[in-house]
Amino acid sequence: MLQTFSYVAPDSRKDLLAILNKEGTRAKILAGGTDLMVDIRGGKIAPAFVVDIKKIADLKGVSYSATEGLSIGAVTTCIELVTDKTIVAKFPIIADAASRLGSTQLRNRATIAGNICTASPCADLSCAMLALGASVEIASMTGTRIVKLADFFTGVKTTVIKADELVTRLIVAPELVNAKFGMEKLKRIKGHDLSLASVAVVKTGTLLRVALGSCAPTPIVLPDFPANAPLASILEVAGKTIKPIDDVRASKEYRKMMIMTFIEQIILRL
Amino acid sequence: MKITLTINGREYTRDIAENRTLLRFIREDLGLTGTKEGCGAGECGACTVIVNGKTMNSCLMLAAECSGAVIETIEGESESGELSKMQQAFHKHHAVQCGFCTPGMIMSVKALVKKNPKPTVHQIQEAIEGNFCRCTGYTQIIEAVQAGTDQRDEQEELRRV
Amino acid sequence: MFENVPDNGLKYVGKGVDRIDTVEKLTGKALYTCDWLVPGMLFGKIKTSPHARARIIKIDTSKAEKLPGVHAVITGNELDYRMGLYLVDKHILAKGVVRHFGEAVAAVSAESWEVAHHAIGLIDVEYEVLEAVLDPVEALKEDAPLVHPDLGKYDHVREAFTPVPGTNIANRMKYRKGDLEQGFREADFIIERRYTNPSVQHVPMETHVSIGQWSVGDKISIITSAQSPFTVRNLFAHSFKIPHENIRIQIPYVGGGFGGKAGIHLEPLACCLSRKSGGRPVKLQATREEEFSLLPCRSGLVYNIKTGVKKSGKIVAQQMTMYWDAGAYADYAVNVTRASGYSAAGPYEIPNAWVDALTIYTNKPFGTAYRGFGHVEFSWGIERHMDLIAKTIGMDSLKFRLLNAMKPGSTTLTGEVISENTGNVTRCMEAVAESINYGQLTGAEKAREKKTGRKIGKSVVALHKAPAMPSFTGTSVILRMNENGSVSATFSLTEIGAGTYTSVAQIIAETLKFPIEKVHVPIEIDTNHDPYDWQTVASKGLLLTGNAAILAAIDLIRKAYEIAGQVLRASQCDLDHDGEKVFLKHHPAKFVPFSKLAVGYAYPGGNGIGGPLIGVGRYCAQGLSNLDKETGQGNPALDWTYGAHGLIVEVDPKTGAYTIIKVASAFDVGRAINPAAVRGQAIGGMIQGLGTAMFEGYYYDRAGRLLNPSFTDNKIPTSLDIPEEVDAIVVETPQIDGPFGARGVGEHSMIAICGALGNAIEKAVGANLTHMPIRPQDIWKALQTGAKPDSPGISGDVVNFAEAPLCSTRRDSGKHKKR
Ligand SMILES: Cc1cc2nc3c(=O)[nH]c(=O)nc-3n(C[C@H](O)[C@H](O)[C@H](O)COP(=O)(O)OP(=O)(O)OC[C@H]3O[C@@H](n4cnc5c(N)ncnc54)[C@H](O)[C@@H]3O)c2cc1C
Numbered sequence A: 001m002l003q004t005f006s007y008v009a010p011d012s013r014k015d016l017l018a019i020l021n022k023e024g025t026r027a028k029i030l031a032g033g034t035d036l037m038v039d040i041r042g043g044k045i046a047p048a049f050v051v052d053i054k055k056i057a058d059l060k061g062v063s064y065s066a067t068e069g070l071s072i073g074a075v076t077t078c079i080e081l082v083t084d085k086t087i088v089a090k091f092p093i094i095a096d097a098a099s100r101l102g103s104t105q106l107r108n109r110a111t112i113a114g115n116i117c118t119a120s121p122c123a124d125l126s127c128a129m130l131a132l133g134a135s136v137e138i139a140s141m142t143g144t145r146i147v148k149l150a151d152f153f154t155g156v157k158t159t160v161i162k163a164d165e166l167v168t169r170l171i172v173a174p175e176l177v178n179a180k181f182g183m184e185k186l187k188r189i190k191g192h193d194l195s196l197a198s199v200a201v202v203k204t205g206t207l208l209r210v211a212l213g214s215c216a217p218t219p220i221v222l223p224d225f226p227a228n229a230p231l232a233s234i235l236e237v238a239g240k241t242i243k244p245i246d247d248v249r250a251s252k253e254y255r256k257m258m259i260m261t262f263i264e265q266i267i268l269r270l
Numbered sequence B: 001m002k003i004t005l006t007i008n009g010r011e012y013t014r015d016i017a018e019n020r021t022l023l024r025f026i027r028e029d030l031g032l033t034g035t036k037e038g039c040g041a042g043e044c045g046a047c048t049v050i051v052n053g054k055t056m057n058s059c060l061m062l063a064a065e066c067s068g069a070v071i072e073t074i075e076g077e078s079e080s081g082e083l084s085k086m087q088q089a090f091h092k093h094h095a096v097q098c099g100f101c102t103p104g105m106i107m108s109v110k111a112l113v114k115k116n117p118k119p120t121v122h123q124i125q126e127a128i129e130g131n132f133c134r135c136t137g138y139t140q141i142i143e144a145v146q147a148g149t150d151q152r153d154e155q156e157e158l159r160r161v
Numbered sequence C: 001m002f003e004n005v006p007d008n009g010l011k012y013v014g015k016g017v018d019r020i021d022t023v024e025k026l027t028g029k030a031l032y033t034c035d036w037l038v039p040g041m042l043f044g045k046i047k048t049s050p051h052a053r054a055r056i057i058k059i060d061t062s063k064a065e066k067l068p069g070v071h072a073v074i075t076g077n078e079l080d081y082r083m084g085l086y087l088v089d090k091h092i093l094a095k096g097v098v099r100h101f102g103e104a105v106a107a108v109s110a111e112s113w114e115v116a117h118h119a120i121g122l123i124d125v126e127y128e129v130l131e132a133v134l135d136p137v138e139a140l141k142e143d144a145p146l147v148h149p150d151l152g153k154y155d156h157v158r159e160a161f162t163p164v165p166g167t168n169i170a171n172r173m174k175y176r177k178g179d180l181e182q183g184f185r186e187a188d189f190i191i192e193r194r195y196t197n198p199s200v201q202h203v204p205m206e207t208h209v210s211i212g213q214w215s216v217g218d219k220i221s222i223i224t225s226a227q228s229p230f231t232v233r234n235l236f237a238h239s240f241k242i243p244h245e246n247i248r249i250q251i252p253y254v255g256g257g258f259g260g261k262a263g264i265h266l267e268p269l270a271c272c273l274s275r276k277s278g279g280r281p282v283k284l285q286a287t288r289e290e291e292f293s294l295l296p297c298r299s300g301l302v303y304n305i306k307t308g309v310k311k312s313g314k315i316v317a318q319q320m321t322m323y324w325d326a327g328a329y330a331d332y333a334v335n336v337t338r339a340s341g342y343s344a345a346g347p348y349e350i351p352n353a354w355v356d357a358l359t360i361y362t363n364k365p366f367g368t369a370y371r372g373f374g375h376v377e378f379s380w381g382i383e384r385h386m387d388l389i390a391k392t393i394g395m396d397s398l399k400f401r402l403l404n405a406m407k408p409g410s411t412t413l414t415g416e417v418i419s420e421n422t423g424n425v426t427r428c429m430e431a432v433a434e435s436i437n438y439g440q441l442t443g444a445e446k447a448r449e450k451k452t453g454r455k456i457g458k459s460v461v462a463l464h465k466a467p468a469m470p471s472f473t474g475t476s477v478i479l480r481m482n483e484n485g486s487v488s489a490t491f492s493l494t495e496i497g498a499g500t501y502t503s504v505a506q507i508i509a510e511t512l513k514f515p516i517e518k519v520h521v522p523i524e525i526d527t528n529h530d531p532y533d534w535q536t537v538a539s540k541g542l543l544l545t546g547n548a549a550i551l552a553a554i555d556l557i558r559k560a561y562e563i564a565g566q567v568l569r570a571s572q573c574d575l576d577h578d579g580e581k582v583f584l585k586h587h588p589a590k591f592v593p594f595s596k597l598a599v600g601y602a603y604p605g606g607n608g609i610g611g612p613l614i615g616v617g618r619y620c621a622q623g624l625s626n627l628d629k630e631t632g633q634g635n636p637a638l639d640w641t642y643g644a645h646g647l648i649v650e651v652d653p654k655t656g657a658y659t660i661i662k663v664a665s666a667f668d669v670g671r672a673i674n675p676a677a678v679r680g681q682a683i684g685g686m687i688q689g690l691g692t693a694m695f696e697g698y699y700y701d702r703a704g705r706l707l708n709p710s711f712t713d714n715k716i717p718t719s720l721d722i723p724e725e726v727d728a729i730v731v732e733t734p735q736i737d738g739p740f741g742a743r744g745v746g747e748h749s750m751i752a753i754c755g756a757l758g759n760a761i762e763k764a765v766g767a768n769l770t771h772m773p774i775r776p777q778d779i780w781k782a783l784q785t786g787a788k789p790d791s792p793g794i795s796g797d798v799v800n801f802a803e804a805p806l807c808s809t810r811r812d813s814g815k816h817k818k819r
């Protein structure tokens, strides 16, 4: 990078949190770097410290327990999500979403926590994780807290995390294990592109949940529907909730139409 | 800071600037200029190298992160003095025009074939979607990968009517 | 030349031999300018304008100058040079005013990229923002601000171009053929519509990069990623009033050009920085973002076409008005306007025609040459229009095209008569039509429609293009024989990826009757050592350089025979040769090997004769003329390469999403010197054309700031964006003055594919589009409203200015009246 900064790579959570605590906003966490490096290069941010969290062993790994559900370590990469046996077997929507993110090179780097912390309205994993009703575990020197992902985003590219905090893992409760799912992502090209509108749906015997991307300042989730909710009522709620924008990527009308079309396609499929 | 890493089987220890990208480290500090920069922003794949077995955009990585890593670049492909099988296929099938995307492309293809020795056309397309090529229109690259994986012999014909 | 040599007598010409440059490229050993380091080299960075049009009130460079590691900071104030290919209108750094977003206003050289970058951030520029002219049609209004108030004072090439001082018109071209009014009177239908497309970036994978050194005694040395070494030298010499021989241009491997590297770009600034840095070499490299706005793009176009046609389908009159949105500087755009003007109707004969083509200044990044040189842009309009006419008069659109196609005896817009040897556009159309089963859906296609719920449409379009170049364009080739009897060829075309070097090597091997392994063609160019070539543009390289190569080979053999004749004590007419030796025809056992002749023959006693063998070939375009300024009549075309595309698309009528199932492309290349390379050009250009057709293009906000100067929002086709199937076809009608009958095809594959896509989409779902790129949302919108879509889907703060004039005037589908 042409910008100068110091690189630190603590190998324990404790050291990391101490650095964050000390440096505050002067420090930025580096996971896969696929957003962070782009932002530094573009002059959007200018951290004095880039804090690599990939050397911390307990931020890695995927596990499942019947009580807590699925736990995904912060630095789990998209490629790991795509190939992880537990995820593919129990929560395939995560693998599906991860497989849609960027190109192979990016998927080999980009992490789940990075995707969520970037808090882009078009983040693919965020959308899927919202549909799963995921929670985010956040740590700081003062302790750990758990926040529902639905409450995590506060605006375009802003979240509830404070400068001294770290996302340590994502948790998906066991209720939605083996749920049916569907996901669609609108792109400008058939190759890798950011989402212009996306829909992720999960469905169990009793519940149907719809999360939407690129149609509001943050990824959003609609209130839960009963499994047998009529399509029309889902579309109505969606139509009232979304506020897509016009920009160089797409018009708001087209975004809206595609969201509706995707919802319909997925619901009819499930 | 000091890092030690392995590139194309050779170990390097270097004092580096902490903001050095892996791409610039490889190109400017080690003089391995085969790896290219096309955007510096993770989009084009010209900078693709293989890090611990996986392709990555070296423009978005710091050299500092790579201490201990095992890295493969285009320069490692023909160290024996001969083109690798895949390079030969690219040569035979006119899969190279200006050549600027080629090193990154070869890296992506190498990683693909290691995992999947007989990729389908669609799998080839997916494996190189992160490697932009402005010249070839990809067709002859895909054909070369098929040839390099023993799924095609002859050059596809230009039809004369 | 040698156009009638039968195929079976040829060893290399016509064979898909391996390229001579790929091994270096495949192993990472090919050095591009971006890879070069020169001892003592400094690193340069450029401060660019955030405004489209503004007065520069003050530039404070003091903080930057004080930064340790900075060697020089320069601004426009201290540089009094103007550059320009045809119209000298551009300062090296903005002087007093900025004329487009991204324009260079100051530059720095420093000991590292980091320091240079930091220093740029320390330069403060105070601007007074002025109202910008962003729409080319609005720019013609009397009260429009002038982008260049001093236009009347600018030097320009008077024989070819006509700027209109006091306006924003950088060049006005007129073409007049037949009697337009009479033609319209004879017409049964008159059909008029307007077509638009935005500016587009070339996107070579290697961005522009130059290393410049200005040493004592005005000795200039430049290593650069340029397409045209001698043009860089010539323009540099003129602007800086430095003798040509003082200037050395070296071109290493080039990572793509597509026209964007044809003129002179970063070279002067790198050299000025070097001069101010005590003569140390300075490297400047555009970032990808700078590539989009600091460096040139392709002009946008608003194209109005009004056609008179008989019930029989014969076109009798056509009036064409082109508003080229050149951006802030004329660069190649004035010549794009000229060349597009004389091709403006496509490969169709129009007995009575008017073309008015204007190059218009606006406050946007400027346009330059881009593969197709205007033809991609206007072919969008022409080919959409051809379908509109066919639909209106109730005729099949392929039949309609074939009826009006150029044939032997037809005349072009400038009065050139087409002959049997010009090429065969009819055959191209028929070949692609057959390849895609034009006019019907196959059983498999019907089944596919049923399965997907999508609709399939097919189209055939045609195209032509001639090189746009000075009437006396010349080139040269030198062939030197090496000690072992092999030859090394030098010439100054640049190998920007098209494979021309391999084709020229094949031509040399064929002419010499040498094995191709004995023909060496170094890729790098150096104007200090290599002979002149005008530029690597216009698809003229193979024809002109190929001919010069043949002449050089003949010359080399003649000189070898001169000496061999003495050695063998025979007259030259009794000699023959193969790849190894010159021998007596009637007594082949008497011979002298080339290796003995190569650098001077030594008799057994030690006496020498001959000296090193060098063959020289030079070739100049023949029979071309300037165009009459009032009527455009004359002969500008070295050769016409014809072609056609057939396209099958599948469209979702609900969302507008589409997939291209197949593209078949056919070109009359005269002779395919290297079929594999021709196929590469055919497919590569076609996909690049599809990029333009499907999603590429610039978006601005109302203040003229470019909104998408990066790959994040300026997509190019990836490996997943190609058609499911491609078919590359050649027709071979030999070009009489082409090497072995060949003509150029580098650009043609990109032309008209946009129209093919638009027409096939209309056939599939009825979306009536007049603006490209064609995004699914545009199709959807067109189907929603039954009308033309808005400016690319953008409202609020963003508009596409090429499109804007349509809002008030003709914005719905073709208005036509029946008489
Ligand atoms: C070319 C390109 C294409 C892309 N395509 C897509 C796409 O298709 N879909 C998509 O969703 N995204 C896409 N992205 C965006 C990006 O790749 C993803 O958002 C990715 O998941 C980010 O993860 P990362 O590990 O690289 O994050 P980083 O860049 O390392 O971090 C991102 C941000 O999160 C912070 N952060 C990271 N980890 C933590 C943590 N554990 N706790 C607190 N803060 C943290 C960082 O400080 C930074 O601000 C693309 C990016 C590029 C460059």
Ligand code: FES
Pocket (backbone or CB within 6 Å): B036, B037, B038, B039, B040, B041, B042, B043, B044, B045, B046, B047, B048, B057, B058, B059, B060
């Ligand atoms: S240079 Fe790294 S992805 Fe383009």
Ligand code: FES
Pocket (backbone or CB within 6 Å): B095, B096, B097, B098, B099, B100, B101, B102, B132, B133, B134, B135, B136, C205, C255, C256, C497
């Ligand atoms: S060969 Fe030129 S970019 Fe791929």
